[in-house]
Amino acid sequence: MILSNNSRTSPKKEKFVLGLQYLFPIFEWAPSYTFDFLKSDFISGITIASLAIPQGISYAKLANLPPVLGLYSSFIPPLVYAMMGSSRDLAVGTVAVASLLTASMIGNEVDANQNPTLYLHLAFTATFFAGVFQASLGLLRLGFIVDFLSHATIIGFMAGAATVVIMQQLKGILGLDHFTHSTDLVSVMRSVFSQTHQWRWESAVLGFGFLFFLLTTRYFSKRKPKYFWVSAMAPLTSVILGSLLVYLTHAEKHGVQVIGYLKKGLNPMSFTDLVFVSPYLSTAIKTGIITGVIALAEGIAVGRSFAMFKNYHIDGNKEMIAFGTMNIVGSCTSCYLTTGPFSRSAVNYNAGCKTAVSNIVMALGVMVTLLFLTPLFHYTPLVVLSSIIVSAMLGLLDYEAAIHLWSIDKFDFMVCISAYAGVVFASVEIGLVIAVAISLLRLLLFVARPKTFILGNIPNSMIYRNVEQYPNTSSVPGVLILEIDAPIYFANSGYLRERCGQSFKSNKKLYKLKICAYLHTCYS
Structure with missing residues (x-):
């Protein structure tokens, strides 16, 4: 009887262990983790932390959120992903496109300057619904929905969003106080050239100078891959040099805008800040679903790309559950939408990461910054953050991929250009709708x-x-x-x-x- 009972309970225990490893892959690879892996992951984690800090602050400003939220979002979500994600190379953090979508969609309903508290709470709520949507897709094994965003669609949409983001940074580079809330090309150009008398040459010189420095270091790292860390450290170096320059010259008194006070300390809880009442609930749900889909498409595509280089497999449904969980947890801990950005993941890959422990090291580096170093960012000029964003966005303008599409499939090229034109000349939402509609039309034509x-x-x-x-x-x-x-x-x-x-x-x-x-x- 004892042997019989053991034979019945053993499969149950095995199923429990397998289920635990499915939801938390860390239990699968942690027992075989070695000290050599730790050395590689530690170096990678420190490297991506140096990139995550300035990028996090920059993208939070892009989303019209307090800069410290960018640091919060690089602390809690990476810890969750390290336990639940199946990619060894993905580095978690905020991304420009999701930040832009958040600012655009929530900004249509609530002005971030006039009602910053409500705007902030809606950003948390949108992140919550994005997480619920992502996790639901993974649990129901509906990941194929993301595949409806074709490669051509993503190329055009990302390039269009990058163009819009770059145009938005003209406000910081030119030192303008007032700027249009619209994202289309015509509105932005009208806003820029109708305020020529308010352009500040000090800000422009700083902006283009640091942009040149960032692009030069990137070019150098591409030519000599073993010096990848030069490009990775460039954003943080720019922040340090810019802050010292402003502090020593008192440039903030001559029109150069600075970040100002950053709250010290770890993430405060924000569960009670979530907004589940009308008339804003529909806005939060719509923003969450759209940004959630874009974040999934980018994160899974990046993860699969690096997994292919290292010849291992990642489960798309596991990734969706991991993304969803980290965004649900993040929305309750003062974070906004996060995923696996390409730039940060590429640095993580080139730095020689072995496992997701590099995300834990990065999170610990951000934690130290939140606890002790935030006062040092007081004099960081906004124009440096604008330069960092522009530098990162130029990498998303993949014109070579568009040319390749033209040579192999004219229809896919039209899908790409339509997505790009919709984003640049109308809005991010309209561009996304156009791109998906044309992709579905292409699918129907292929079948019929x-x-x-x-x-x-x-x-x-x-x-x-x-x-x-x-x-x-x-x-x-x-x-x-x-x-x-x-x-x-x-x-x-x-x-x-x-x-x-x-x-x-x-x-x-x-x-x-x-x-x-x-x-x-x-x-x-």
């Missing part, structure tokens, strides 16, 4: 109007290929073989009947028609 190819036999083989791509193929006497690039069902049956009839009429000498349908494959 599939391509058909005539196949021929490659001599001395049993392989059949497209006769247009392989002119040396020979046809099978008396048989017309077609490849149909989609499944056959009611939505495309009429179209395929017409296409097959046309192919048959164009080959009148053939007396037999044989259709071979494949799903993206042919004989091999």
Whole structure:
């Protein structure tokens, strides 16, 4: 009887352990963690912490939130992800596009300057709903929804958002006090050139000087990858040099705006600040879902990219649960939306990280900053933060990918350009809607109007290929073989009947028609 009981309880215990490891992958790899791994992760964590601090402050300003929230968001969420994430290379933090979307969508309902408390609470609430949405997708295994954002869509949308972010930074670089809340190109240019008498040359000189420094260090690190740390340390170096320059020259008295007081201490709880009442609930839900989808698309794409380089697998549904949980926890601890940004993750990868412990080291570095070093940022000029953002956003303008799309698929190129134009000339939300709508249209056209190819036999083989791509193929006497690039069902049956009839009429000498349908494959 004792042996029987053990045999019954053992599978239950095993299932519990497997379930625990599924939700918390740290229990899977932690037992085999070594001191050599710790050395690599420690160096990586310190490196990305030096990048996370200035980026966090910059992106919080971009979202019209208190700068210290950028530090809060680089403390708690990375700790959660280190326990629940399946990527070894992803470095968690705030991102520019999500920050811009937060400012744009919530700013349409509440002015951050006139009612900062309500605006802040709505940002926490939107982060909460983003987390709930992300975790729900993972638990229900609905990650395929994110895949509807095609590669072309993401390229165009991210480039458009980067352009908008860069234009918004003209306020800081030119030292303007008043600026448009709109994000479209026309409104921004009108706001800039209607205030030429208020441009401050001191701020512009600082801004372009630090931007040149940041771009130069990035170029150097790209040419010599072993010096990746030069580019990674450049933002923090810019903050330190900018702060010293302002402090020594009293530039804040001559039109150079500074951050000012930053609250010292760890994250205060914000669960009671969440807004679940109308008329703002719908705004928080809409903002959370849209920013949550964008954050998922970026984070999972970045994680998969680096996993491919190191030849390991990450589970998309696990990642969604991890992202969702860290944003739910973050919304209750004074954080706004976080994901896995490419720039920070690339630095983490190049620094030689081995596991997600690098996120823990980064979080501890940010914690030390919150406890002891925040007064040092008092004299940090806003124009330096603008330069850091512009430098980071220039990396998202992937014109080479757009050119590649043009060479291989004109329709995908149109999707990319439509997403870009929608974001730049209308708004971020409209650009996203246009991009998704065109992507869905492309999918429907692919299913309802599939391509058909005539196949021929490659001599001395049993392989059949497209006769247009392989002119040396020979046809099978008396048989017309077609490849149909989609499944056959009611939505495309009429179209395929017409296409097959046309192919048959164009080959009148053939007396037999044989259709071979494949799903993206042919004989091999």
